[in-house]
Amino acid sequence: MRYFIEIAYNGKNYCGWQRQPNEKSVQQTLEETLSTFLRTEIKITGAGRTDTGVHAKQLFAHFDYNLIENKDDFTFRINSFLPKDIAVRNIFEMKPDAHARFDAIQREYKYIISLRKDPFSEDFSFQINNAPDVQLMNKASETLLGHKDFQCFSRSKTDVKTYYCTIEKAYWEARDNKLIFTIAADRFLRNMVRAIVGTLLDIGNGKKTVEDFQRILESKNRAKAGASAPANGLFLTKVVYPNDIFLK
Numbered sequence: 001m002r003y004f005i006e007i008a009y010n011g012k013n014y015c016g017w018q019r020q021p022n023e024k025s026v027q028q029t030l031e032e033t034l035s036t037f038l039r040t041e042i043k044i045t046g047a048g049r050t051d052t053g054v055h056a057k058q059l060f061a062h063f064d065y066n067l068i069e070n071k072d073d074f075t076f077r078i079n080s081f082l083p084k085d086i087a088v089r090n091i092f093e094m095k096p097d098a099h100a101r102f103d104a105i106q107r108e109y110k111y112i113i114s115l116r117k118d119p120f121s122e123d124f125s126f127q128i129n130n131a132p133d134v135q136l137m138n139k140a141s142e143t144l145l146g147h148k149d150f151q152c153f154s155r156s157k158t159d160v161k162t163y164y165c166t167i168e169k170a171y172w173e174a175r176d177n178k179l180i181f182t183i184a185a186d187r188f189l190r191n192m193v194r195a196i197v198g199t200l201l202d203i204g205n206g207k208k209t210v211e212d213f214q215r216i217l218e219s220k221n222r223a224k225a226g227a228s229a230p231a232n233g234l235f236l237t238k239v240v241y242p243n244d245i246f247l248k
Contacts, residue, residue, distance in 0.1 A: 001064065001065060001066060001067055001068075001093060002062060002063075002064055002093075002094040002095065002096050002097075002098050003062065003063055003064070003065060003068065003091055003092065003093060003094060004060050004061070004062050004091070004092045004094050004098065004100060004246075005030075005044075005060065005061055005062075005063070005088050005090070005091050005092075006058060006059075006060055006088070006089040006090040006091070006092070007026075007030070007056065007058075007059050007060070007061065007086065007087065007088050007089060008056055008057050008058060008059070008086075008087050008089060009026050009055065009056050009059075009085055009086040009087070010055055010085040010086075010123070011026070011050060011052070011053050011054045011055045011056065011231070012053060012055075012085070012123050012232070013085060014026050014029070014052070014053075014085075015052050016049060016050050016051045016052045016053075016054065017046050017048070017049045017050045017056075017059070018046075018049045019031075026050075026056075026086060027044060027046060027061075029082070029083065029086060030044055030061065030082075030086065031043060031044055033078065033081050033082050034063065034078070036081065037077065037078055037081050038065060040065070042063050042065065043063065044061040044062065044063045045061060045062050045063075045099070045100050045101060046059060046060070046061040046100055046101065047059055047060045047061065047100045047101055047104050047107070047239045048101065048104070048107060048188070048236070048239075049190070050234075050236055051190070051191065051194075051231055052231060053230075053231030053232050054231045054234045054235070054236070055124065055232075055234065055235045055236070056235065056236040056237075057235050057236065057237045057238075058089070058236065058237060058238050058239060059236055059239060060100045060104075060239050060241070061100050062094065062098060062099065062100040068091065071090075071091045071092075074091055075088050075089075075090060075091055092246055092247075093246075093247040094245055094246060094247060095244075095245050095246075095247060098245040098246075103241055103242065103245055104239050104240065104241055105186060105240050105241060105242060106168065106184055106185070106186060106238070106239070106240040107184065107185060107186075107187065107188060107236065107238070107239050107240075108182065108183070108184040108236075108237050108238035108239075108240075109182075109183050109184075109188070109193045109234060109235065109236055109237060110180055110181065110182050110183075110234075110235045110237050111126075111180070111181040111183075111193060111194075111197045111229060111233050111234050111235075112124065112125040112126070112178055112179075112180055112181075112233045112235070113125060113126050113127075113128060113178060113179040113180075113181075113233060114126070114127040114128070114177065114178055115128065115131050115177045115178065115179065116177050118177075122232075123232055124232060124233070124235075125178065125232070125233045126229055126230050126232065126233035128201075130205070131179075132179075132201055132203075132204025132205050133203075133204045133205075133206075134172050134173075134174060134179060134204065136203050136204055136210060137172050137200045137201070137203055137204040138171055138172050139210050140200055140203050140210045140213040141170040141171055141172065141181075141200065142170070143210070143213060143214055143217065144167045144170045144183075144196070144217075145167055145168070145169075145170060147167070147217050148164045148165070148166070149163050149164055149217075149220060150163055150164075150165050150189055150192060150217075151163035151189075151220040151221075151222070152195075152216050152217060152219055152220050152221055152222055152224060152225050153189065153191070153192045153195040153196050153199070153222070153225055154189035154190060154191065154192060154195075154222065155189070155190040155191040155222075156222050158189065158190050160189060160190075163189060163220075165185045165186060165187050165188060165189065165192070166185055166186045166187075167183065167184070167185040168184045168185060168186075169182060169183065169184045170182070170183045170184075170196075172200075181197055181200070183196070184238075191228055193234060194228040194229045194230075194231065194234060195222070195225055195226070195228050197228075197229040197233075197234075198225070198226040198227045198228050198229045199213065199216065199225045199226035200213075200226075201226065201229065202226040207226075208226070
């Protein structure tokens with residue numbers, strides 16, 4: 001039986017989602033916990049990879065197992081085995097060929113900036129002293145919607161076959177001394193969101209112009225874009241799938 005698990009995690013103590021030699025990852029922690037709990041070796045495939053220190057409010061992963069009779073009981077019990085910074089929200093029965101990564105049709109991230117020192121959000125936002133120009137950053141963000149090739153915002157050494165992504169929304173909003181950037185697309189490149197945020201902050205702080213942003217997109221050159229924003233402000237918030245791959 002193919003299952004999807006919906007999970008959330010605080011990425012502070014992990015090297016990211018994917019297994020890494022001599023590092024603690026979210027994937028490894030989940031696989032080891034599921035294997036112990038179900039008393040058989042379990043391998044899981046995630047909807048995507050988050051980098052070191054990045055958080056997830058919603059991420060799906062799939063695995064195969066004979067039968068889980070009581071999904072509510074499974075969710076409750078597996079959470080008692082997992083560390084406090086990883087939670088299983090739900091489990092779903094899927095069609096046999098359902099794939100957590102390849103069947104996802106949209107992923108959404110949010111990046112959170114705190115405009116004042118806040119000891120209660122230090123691990124979950126990028127804290128800055130001077131408010132950038134949100135109007136300019138939103139004007140530049142609109143440019144992303146009509147563009148396809150995002151090589152300029154991709155990590156240099158990556159094995160992707162294409163740098164094409166379809167961005168469906170990208171905007172900033174101000175809430176209670178915080179700035180929140182929301183971006184959704186069919187797929188994202190490694191480090192892409194943090195590179196976009198860092199470059200947009202350069203525009204908001206007057207270091208680059210909206211016209212510069214357009215030239216950066218056209219350059220396909222990562223060196224032309226701004227520095228990546230810190231990982232702790234980034235959250236994977238939503239992964240969307242077609243309804244017809246779910247059984248129950």
